[in-house]
Amino acid sequence: MENKFYITTTLPYVNADPHIGFAKEIIEADVLARFHRALGDEVFFNTGTDEHGLKIYRKAQELGVDVQKYCDEKAETYKKLKDVLNLTFNNFIRTTDKRHIEAAQEFWRLCDKNGDIYKKKYKVKYCVGCELEKTDSELVDGKCPLHPNAELEIIEEENYFFRFSKYQDKLLELYENNQDFVLPKKRFNEVKSFVERGLEDFSISRLASKMSWGVPVPGDSDQVMYVWFDALVNYISALGWPASAKALAGEANNFEKFWPCYQVCGKDNTRQQAAMWQAMLFSAGLLNARQVFVNGFITVNGQKMSKSLGNVISPYEMVEKFGADGTRYLLLAGSGFGEDFDITWEKLTEKYNADLANGLGNLTSRVIKLAQNFQFSILNFQSISNDSIFQLIKKLEFGQALDYVWNIIKEDNKYIGDNKPWELQKNDPEKFEEVMKKLLEDLNLISELLAPFMPETSAKIKKALEAKEPVMLFPRIK
Numbered sequence: 001m002e003n004k005f006y007i008t009t010t011l012p013y014v015n016a017d018p019h020i021g022f023a024k025e026i027i028e029a030d031v032l033a034r035f036h037r038a039l040g041d042e043v044f045f046n047t048g049t050d051e052h053g054l055k056i057y058r059k060a061q062e063l064g065v066d067v068q069k070y071c072d073e074k075a076e077t078y079k080k081l082k083d084v085l086n087l088t089f090n091n092f093i094r095t096t097d098k099r100h101i102e103a104a105q106e107f108w109r110l111c112d113k114n115g116d117i118y119k120k121k122y123k124v125k126y127c128v129g130c131e132l133e134k135t136d137s138e139l140v141d142g143k144c145p146l147h148p149n150a151e152l153e154i155i156e157e158e159n160y161f162f163r164f165s166k167y168q169d170k171l172l173e174l175y176e177n178n179q180d181f182v183l184p185k186k187r188f189n190e191v192k193s194f195v196e197r198g199l200e201d202f203s204i205s206r207l208a209s210k211m212s213w214g215v216p217v218p219g220d221s222d223q224v225m226y227v228w229f230d231a232l233v234n235y236i237s238a239l240g241w242p243a244s245a246k247a248l249a250g251e252a253n254n255f256e257k258f259w260p261c262y263q264v265c266g267k268d269n270t271r272q273q274a275a276m277w278q279a280m281l282f283s284a285g286l287l288n289a290r291q292v293f294v295n296g297f298i299t300v301n302g303q304k305m306s307k308s309l310g311n312v313i314s315p316y317e318m319v320e321k322f323g324a325d326g327t328r329y330l331l332l333a334g335s336g337f338g339e340d341f342d343i344t345w346e347k348l349t350e351k352y353n354a355d356l357a358n359g360l361g362n363l364t365s366r367v368i369k370l371a372q373n374f375q376f377s378i379l380n381f382q383s384i385s386n387d388s389i390f391q392l393i394k395k396l397e398f399g400q401a402l403d404y405v406w407n408i409i410k411e412d413n414k415y416i417g418d419n420k421p422w423e424l425q426k427n428d429p430e431k432f433e434e435v436m437k438k439l440l441e442d443l444n445l446i447s448e449l450l451a452p453f454m455p456e457t458s459a460k461i462k463k464a465l466e467a468k469e470p471v472m473l474f475p476r477i478k
Helices: 020-038 054-063 067-079 098-113 164-177 185-196 227-232 243-247 254-258 267-284 315-333 345-371 387-394 398-419 421-427 429-450 455-467
Strands: 004-009 042-049 091-094 117-127 132-134 153-162 205-207 220-225 262-266 291-295 298-300 341-343
Touching (some): 020 042, 020 262, 020 298, 042 254, 164 267, 262 267, 315 398, 345 455, 398 429
Parallel strands (some): 004 262
Antiparallel strands (some): 117 132
């Protein structure tokens, strides 16, 4: 809808603390939300936690705690990211919320009514880490490539299935008519190839006697919903779908107002977000998502983050060292969108010092100091709708957008060295005025362009320009 923008992250499992892969995802969503608000759009920004399934059930059992209590505590660690990373999400949904459970059950009824749910006995190899069934062709040496240290489990029981195969043609038509439905293009090609190879119906329930931690299947108390079927419905339950949810005190039906959405996810979620969920929407007779943005993985010194390797980096640790805006910059500027991104503390510190302390911080300090005795007003104001940046933001190419800004910063630092305005102030006042006008206008433009990416820094630069008082933005880190 015009002037309405809905962005959502995936919902991370609460079987572990927040990691920087999810931090990157939610920061990206925040940039889009801030950007669209700056354009005058009304924005709905959703995130939350996925709290059902075997992994979570087993984790709580392992710790000897009540599973709901475990989920409550873990959900708080994700909610706190709002302040820690300076995020602006206006909705935080938990899949254990009563309204979500009711929406998931109503969604099930719709798919069932449309003939897309049936029951059968089956036997399958199952990766608990992915919470997904695995075919032999997906395995490497008999193991899930994403969780090579975990043994696959054999599930043999009678469950409900969703007629995924029925929607192959409709999914391919969706992709054909929306060539940018999934970005980057290589992820679009992957999911398209997956669908072209032929779809198999997937199990959408589990026996409650074996794993009770899930949404009860409507009309069958012996089964609970498969975690993916339940969790994906959050994108619409967050908006108050179905309409009956409007009955909740004082809550508008945001579904009619904001759906469909833009989604951000990791590449291990591509199939679920861009194929399974879209087929489920077809079944329920609802509009498909607008677009799915797919991130690559973050590795540490060439290795996947893992507790056993002791190389897990949390967003809390990053913010403690680099600050909120420093962390936002380092996670957004590190790679092209959708590419894998390898980091170490050494690399992060080096980039922080080079780009933030020596680059932006140094430029801001030098320009404001030089301008203290110079009468100026900001001319030629350029807003954030700058077309070069706008086109990059629309594709989530935030690394390139920040490169655009940093090119201005680098050029201006060089411009200062070449023109030596401190000498011009004494020897050539007219030239000094010309140089300072350019530097001040550029600094104002930089603050505008950085607003969605580094909001605190943007505000500090504006304040320094208004007060003509230098500010320490990013102290060097040893």
